[in-house]
Amino acid sequence: MAAYPPIRIALFAYGGIQAQTQQSLLAEMRYAAQRGVQLEYRGVSASAMIDKSRSAALTEWYRTTDEGVLFMIDHDMQWRPGDVVETARLAAECKSIVGALYARKGLGKGLTSNDGGSERSLSVGTAEHQLTPCRYVASGLLAIDRSVPDRLWEELNTESASYQAKLGQAMGKADLSALESLIPLGITQTHQTASGDERSTIIDWFRPVRIRREDQRWVWLGEDFSFSLRCLHCGIEPRINTRPMPVHWGDHGFTVQDGVQKPGTKG
DSSP states (O other), X not given: OOOOOOEEEEEEOSSOOOHHHHHHHXXXXXXXXXXXXXXXXXXXXXXXXXXXXXXXXHHHHHHHOSSSEEEEEETTEEOOTTHHHHHHHHHHHHTSEEEOOOBOSSTXXXXXXXXXXXGGGOOXXXXXXXXXXXXXXXXXXXXXXXXXXXXXXXXXXXTSXXXXXXXXXXXXXXXXXXXXXXXXXXXXXXXXXXXXXXXEEEEOTTOOOEEEXXXXXXXXXXXXXXXXXXXXXXXXXXXXXXXXXXXXXXXXXXXXXXXXXXXXXOO
């Protein structure tokens, strides 16, 4: 029998939860119970600023647990029973972050996770739950092993010896490209109002990063791709579980096929 880690599900919702997401969650809880998996649920709706909301959820879990997997789920996702539990198991086994490939909300608008340019090469719907490397992983369905924030805080905490040493080396060599790649990745503790006059610190794991592309243009990455980039910088390779085939709900349910299909070709 497979060994499953303790799992905390963090469901991000601000304007309500899709019925399909609720149904998927209930089915996942039954799947977990049948296998004796320790499953904890947390609803997250404190802030509409998604990078701060995700950072706060990861910070609280990081400070109150020392094992397991945090599984982030957005309010508009639909998945098959077992996709969450098995993806969390894979994340614990490879000590990394593992996501699922799903479509943006629109026909032909592409996929949310990709390998840096050839996202169509990432196939889904395999018979077994298995992993494939991926440069950027979206956080709509994302498993984070407990070792990941430990590694990020050790290497990218702006006050850490490791980060200061890398920064000093880059400055000493006048290595502008190293500085451009390292400085935006640095994480620190920031403040966020919790309730009334009470204030709590969060670690800005998901703070958006501004990078220079190959064509020399500067672009901002989304909060999830920024998190993936921080992981890559620390030697943590993001992965995709190739079995899940999530549906991303908006006005309609968008499948992976919808994401890569050109408008006007859908039968």
